[in-house]
Amino acid sequence: xKVRLLLKNGVLTARLxxxxxxxxxxxxxxxxxxxxxxxxxxxxxxxxSEITFMDSSGxxxxxxxxxxxxxxxxxxxxxxxxxxxxxxxxxxxxxxxVEVRKEADGNEAV
Numbered sequence: 001x002k003v004r005l006l007l008k009n010g011v012l013t014a015r016l017x018x019x020x021x022x023x024x025x026x027x028x029x030x031x032x033x034x035x036x037x038x039x040x041x042x043x044x045x046x047x048x049s050e051i052t053f054m055d056s057s058g059x060x061x062x063x064x065x066x067x068x069x070x071x072x073x074x075x076x077x078x079x080x081x082x083x084x085x086x087x088x089x090x091x092x093x094x095x096x097x098v099e100v101r102k103e104a105d106g107n108e109a110v
Contacts (some may be wrong), residue, residue, distance in 0.1 A: 003028050005035050012041035017050040025057035028101060040072050047103075049080035058085075059092045066098055079103050 001024030002017040014032050016026065019095070036044060044065055066076045076098040081089055094100060 001028055001090050003031050005037055010042040011045055012036055013045040013047055015047040019053040020058040021055045022057045025061050029061055043077060044069050044078060045073055045077045047079050054085050059087060062094055
């Protein structure tokens with residue numbers, strides 16, 4: 001599992017790549033949290049365009065990052081969730097807590 005971070009205009013984008021499961025979630029969480037706590041972005045954008053598999057750890061990753069950025073008044077946006085993962089996101093109630101949207105590519109501005 002890889003995560004690539006980009007900070008631009010107060011938006012921290014975390015582009016996730018590979019399988020997001022209980023083996024990889026802790027490393028991804030730590031990488032995102034370390035940068036987010038230093039930079040305190042107004043928006044944390046989690047880009048799922050390159051996620052090939054996700055278990056409930058992915059839900060935990062989203063919720064934990066929401067809790068983190070809420071401390072300084074930030075928000076979380078989840079983008080580019082594959083259709084096969086969308087049902088899990090919806091059943092977990094994620095769209096009631098954060099904006100979930102599709103973007104034309106992984107680099108669109110928020």
